[in-house]
Amino acid sequence: xxAVTQIKKRIEAAVPGAQISIVxxxxxxxxxxxxxxxxxxxxxCRFLRDDPQLQFDYVSxxxxxDWLDSVVREKVRVLxxxxxxxxxxxxxxxxxxxxxxxxIYHLYSMALKQGPLILRMRTENRGDRAHLPxxxxxxxxxxxxxxxxYDLFGIIFDGHPDLRRLLMWEGFKDHPMRKDYVxxxxxxxxxxxxxxxxxxxxxxxxxxxxx
Amino acid sequence: MDEGxxxxxxxxxxxxxxxxxxxxxxxxxxxxxxxxxLACCAIEMIATTxxxxxxxxxxSEIFRPSPRQADLMIVSGTVTKKMAPQIxxxxxxxxxxxxxxxxxxxxxxGGPFKQGYNVLKGIDRYLPVDVHIPGCPPRPxxxxxxxxxxxxxxxEQSLNGEARPxxxxxxxxxxxxxxxxxxxxxxxxxxxxxxxxPRRVHT
Numbered sequence: 001x002x003a004v005t006q007i008k009k010r011i012e013a014a015v016p017g018a019q020i021s022i023v024x025x026x027x028x029x030x031x032x033x034x035x036x037x038x039x040x041x042x043x044x045c046r047f048l049r050d051d052p053q054l055q056f057d058y059v060s061x062x063x064x065x066d067w068l069d070s071v072v073r074e075k076v077r078v079l080x081x082x083x084x085x086x087x088x089x090x091x092x093x094x095x096x097x098x099x100x101x102x103x104i105y106h107l108y109s110m111a112l113k114q115g116p117l118i119l120r121m122r123t124e125n126r127g128d129r130a131h132l133p134x135x136x137x138x139x140x141x142x143x144x145x146x147x148x149x150y151d152l153f154g155i156i157f158d159g160h161p162d163l164r165r166l167l168m169w170e171g172f173k174d175h176p177m178r179k180d181y182v183x184x185x186x187x188x189x190x191x192x193x194x195x196x197x198x199x200x201x202x203x204x205x206x207x208x209x210x211x
Numbered sequence: 212m213d214e215g216x217x218x219x220x221x222x223x224x225x226x227x228x229x230x231x232x233x234x235x236x237x238x239x240x241x242x243x244x245x246x247x248x249l250a251c252c253a254i255e256m257i258a259t260t261x262x263x264x265x266x267x268x269x270x271s272e273i274f275r276p277s278p279r280q281a282d283l284m285i286v287s288g289t290v291t292k293k294m295a296p297q298i299x300x301x302x303x304x305x306x307x308x309x310x311x312x313x314x315x316x317x318x319x320x321g322g323p324f325k326q327g328y329n330v331l332k333g334i335d336r337y338l339p340v341d342v343h344i345p346g347c348p349p350r351p352x353x354x355x356x357x358x359x360x361x362x363x364x365x366x367e368q369s370l371n372g373e374a375r376p377x378x379x380x381x382x383x384x385x386x387x388x389x390x391x392x393x394x395x396x397x398x399x400x401x402x403x404x405x406x407x408x409p410r411r412v413h414t
Contacts, residue, residue, distance in 0.1 A: 111329055133401040167293070168328075168329060169292075169293050169294065169330060169392040170390050170392070171393070171394060172392070172394065172395070173395060174395060176328035176329070181328070183326075183328060184400070185398040186332060186393050186400065188335075188408035189320070189408045189409070191409065
């Protein structure tokens, strides 16, 4: 398979206006992934599927990632006036990163026996604008897996033929795989509680006066 | 009846029993289970019915596909919250006398997947369970021992008096309320008539 940088160049040549960025992944076992913008996603994926050198025709996995709102301290070079002389200083700034939801696709090519290529798509925020274009019109294998991502993360896939919950039931309100999901309190039936359940049990017992 | 007299009569070719003994003998030796496997324990249940650990020897010859014809439900596998109302519905459709075996750690208390968002922590929250089989999964021999324990339990039931089985008591419920799908959990999370959380005693 071509290198990810090469694939990126060819996508940008074939789909004009596509903005792709490479997300590094740290180790040799994990290839870097391509982050695709929501607006270009369908065109880019059609190219990935139809290009004779790539022929990615099999989606093996669709999963989701929940990025919470986070604050990152970064060192930034700032110009400052000190004693009449303007110099560059290193300053620490806090940058707020808004929370997003991300869908990750693992693509393989059965025809050319190559892969995986990893695609990432981010939503705008975790609340009301958590929409992504569905890749089911391009690869049928995404159908059930996008339903699972919708069920567990709350990512709404526009263009999905049948978007409903898969693992949980229809009226369920939460999205269990989000990082801020709180399980229903069931700590009454814990013979040997530990970790977070132990804290809940202790709080409950103290509230009841050690009943 | 006196044991000596019974042995004497047996030697003469006369067989005596009580109505209770006969009734229970017939019931315990023809327990027909419902085809009900949920997860990995179901594979062990199937292995128990196959040639090596043949369960048919104990009377469980046929696993009935319909709950109307079964009298034992072996809950084998993880009980998810999405499946729980259907399990209770199937149990309600079984005619009395009916028994439940909770096979494996998941059916007893949620098992290794207890912290899961969709796992019901034990089927005995909604149904009265007669025999619990620990194990993950329990060996086929353990399931056979559970069937034998159930047979012993049936043999010890009396026809009248306080210890009579549920199907001979007019006021005992044979159908249990089906949990509904709530917004965050099943509603109600357990059936208080069937299951109470263990009380912690601080000494």
